[in-house]
Amino acid sequence: MQEIKITTTLTCYDNIEELPQNIQKLMESAVTARKKAYAPYSKFRVGAALLLENGVVVSGNNQENAAYPSGLCAERVAIYHAGAEYPGVKILQIAITATSDNHINKTPIPPCGSCRQAIAEYEMRQDADIEIYFMGGEGKIMKSNSLKDLLPLIFDKSYL
Template sequence: MKEIKIESTLYLYDSLDELPSDVAMLMEKAIEARKQAYAPYSEFYVGAALLLDNNKIITGNNQENASYPAGLCAERTAIFYASSQYPNATILKMAITAGSKNNQTTTPVPPCGSCRQAIAEYEIKQHTPIEIYFMGETGKIAKSGSLANLLPLVFDKTML
């Protein structure tokens, strides 16, 4: 037997004021998107914003449905829209913010597993890492240099 150690590295910013100006603006767009989320069942609101290499900013928010599997997370809403409207654009950065109606979310909330897999598909497709910044409603913001950092044992087309 051989042990294999897998590590991830995150960088933490104490507040929006510490972020580079382009990332702070992107996070503000994600916050605006979060406020428009449709989450009547979970009351957990998520917003995402993408910066593309053509300087377009795409936002998305979670859209719930009484038939729970029919809903869609903010990250996938944004990434699928970006791909459908700008199929040749590269996603440079993603900002995510999440908050609950029931309690204040003050710790960074990363993408869920389904979103990680979807983001991985685009990171692999474009052969370029996507910087991912994530936060709660307030508090610290985490930065991952790539999705591969958040999902190191990615399932991709090479396994099919």
């Protein structure tokens, strides 16, 4: 038997003002998207904004449905929209923000497992890493250089 240790490194910013200027704007787009989320059941709003290599910013927010799990997460709304409207254009960065209507989350909230898998698919598809910035409603922001930092044992097409 052999034990394998997997480690990852993330960068932590204390607030939005510490982010590079272009990422501040991307996160502000994610916040704007979050405020428009349709979350009448969970009261948990998520916004995402993607920067594409052509300079376009695509945003998305969570869309809930009374027939769980028919809704869709903000990250996948944005990613699939970008894939539909800008096929073949690389995603460079993703900014994600999430918080509850009941209280402000101050802890950085990473993408869920389904969204991680969708981001992984796009990283593999474009053969390039995607920087991921995530935060709660306010406070610290975490940066991952690649989805591989959040999901090190990726399931990909090589297994099919």
